[in-house]
Amino acid sequence: MNKHFTAQEIVGVNPIVAMPFTASGEIDEASFVRLLEHIGNTGAQGTTLFGIASEFPKLTDPERDRLAQMFVSTLAGSSLYRAMSVTDHSTEVAVKRARFYASLGADALMLLPPFFLQPSPQAIQKHIFAVLEAVDIPVMVQYAPGETGLAITPEQLAAVAARYPHAVFKIECNPPVDYTREFLQKAPQASVLNGYAGLYMLQMLAAGGKGVMPGCSFSEVYVRIYQHWQRDELQQAAALHQALLPYIQRWMTHCEYIIQVEKTILMQRGIIATDYCRKPGWSLTPDDQQFIDKFIRDML
DSSP states (O other), X not given: OOOOOOGGGOOEEOOBOOOOXXXXXXXXXXXXHHHHHHHHTTTOSEEEESSGGGTGGGSOHHHHHHHHHHHHHHTTTOSSEEEXXXXXXXXXXXXXXXXXXXXXXXXXXXXXOOOTTOOOHHHHHHHHHHHHHHOSSOEEXXXXXXXXXXXXXXXXXXXXXXXXXXXXXXXOOSSOHHHHHHHHHHOTTOOEEEOGXXXXXXXXXXXXXXXXXXXXXXXXXXXXXXXXXXXXXXXXXXXXXXXXXXXXXXXXXXXXXXXXXXXXXXXXTTSSSOOOOOSSOOOOOHHHHHHXXXXXXXXX
């Protein structure tokens, strides 16, 4: 039986689960279970399914429901908090999905605000409020303007924080640090996590952030950085983050690029069987492959 997590406990390293496929593009359930068990052994505090790194737009609804059930049951009894992302553009559908994931036993949700056909700020706010009102588990409200084309002001986010104590905030505008400082001035009680491959991990922690949500193929590196930071070993944390930066800066130039790279690393580590990404995707060059080999040698 997993414990009941509060918003204040949604902290630390929270990798987004990659989606393993077979070489013909079907869900690879055996690799999915192996990957979840691997994440559970990294020292991470939590993990999230159906983020952008999970290729969520490329899944069918029946696949999503099956994976959600496998996710919760495979990690039952683990110390990780298990979060699932609600990505629907319809408020009514998002509310249903949020309730469904909560009923399965998810410890938290992530919420990608709707952006298709550019809804008004009021409509977006109503959507966020409706999902927060539908469940009592923590909900990570995602701010990813680069991916969604949607700007939300620090004031709008602060209004969400004031009204809903179980809201957590995943801030991944680029760069996120000034935005986060402004938001936390208006909502000092709020919990903030950062995505964006942890490019700004240490600056975000210094600004009052509580954790990072990277991909899952080298979670251990983020765990080591976070542990150094927790122990106030700031020089070691900075040195390790500095060693990681050239890799993630290159790979984060396009979302599909880092999704493919993470899959290839997972495959080379023997954690998933293939590095297939559903199309349209990204093709790695021989130069990319050499860079990945160097990363595995130097960082893992």
